[in-house]
């Protein structure tokens with residue numbers, strides 16, 4: 001297949017590498033992208049084209065793996081260019097957002113949700129797919145490092161699954177960091193951690209791990225948390241947890257460019273410098 005990948009981020013480049021490894025020709029649009037994206041695309045063996053128009057010429061499918069809050073804009077730009085092939089959205093978006101994409105592309109839409117780290121080792125990364133052509137797309141990844149699985153049900157089932165999964169993983173990390181920040185604000189971090197060591201062993205380490213793990217990516221988690229909040233609201237379930245999580249990650253967004261940001265850096269981002 002000839003596939004256009006928009007864009008080769010940490011996850012997207014690994015998806016592209018799995019496809020090229022299976023003999024597909026994967027191109028990407030260099031215009032407007034950073035040196036980091038250029039480096040990742042090169043490492044993944046993807047072919048650069050200058051513009052979206054050049055990228056879409058003769059391709060069978062477009063795979064969108066970008067920040068969730070850019071998913072609709074990326075899809076609109078592809079549609080506006082007159083693309084007529086399969087459109088696969090692999091982003092962490094609400095099922096209602098996925099439904100909008102399904103409406104835009106009709107039966108040519110394949111919904112996706114990726115769970116796990118960028119796919120550079122076997123058995124770590126699942127790419128859930130739903131929609132009429134989900135099985136076809138899953139087959140492109142046969143025996144690769146991407147474990148592609150079809151989710152039965154509505155066309156947007158893959159996005160719904162991703163929202164449920166990330167609601168707990170990223171939502172609980174945000175809750176833990178907010179609780180830890182609250183202890184900082186009331187100057188009880190030391191006694192709280194002492195109590196945790198007695199009655200909640202491992203929680204202090206988990207908070208430190210959550211800080212390090214989320215700090216570089218928090219800038220794009222705000223949008224993902226808002227998609228999750230909307231997913232809860234649409235199901236008439238409480239959406240406040242994830243609105244709060246979005247605020248936690250919004251305050252951490254500046255840590256994107258801080259190398260090795262740790263718990264102390266996250267606490268400062270959440271509650272300000274220690275008094």
Ligand SMILES: NC(=O)c1ccc[n+]([C@@H]2O[C@H](COP(=O)([O-])OP(=O)(O)OC[C@H]3O[C@@H](n4cnc5c(N)ncnc54)[C@H](OP(=O)(O)O)[C@@H]3O)[C@@H](O)[C@H]2O)c1
Pocket residue numbers: 006007008009010011012013032033034035036037038065066067068070074090091092114115116117118220224
């Ligand atoms: N990374 C993970 O562990 C992981 C796990 C599960 C799911 N995912 C999903 O994968 C998707 C992308 O994640 P990622 O890790 O590849 O992100 P990433 O490393 O931050 O890369 C994002 C890519 O999108 C481009 N981009 C940035 N702003 C954009 C915009 N406004 N419009 C269009 N493209 C833009 C970036 O290009 P420039 O920076 O060069 O501008 C970069 O190439 C997300 O939907 C995420 O939920 C990621």
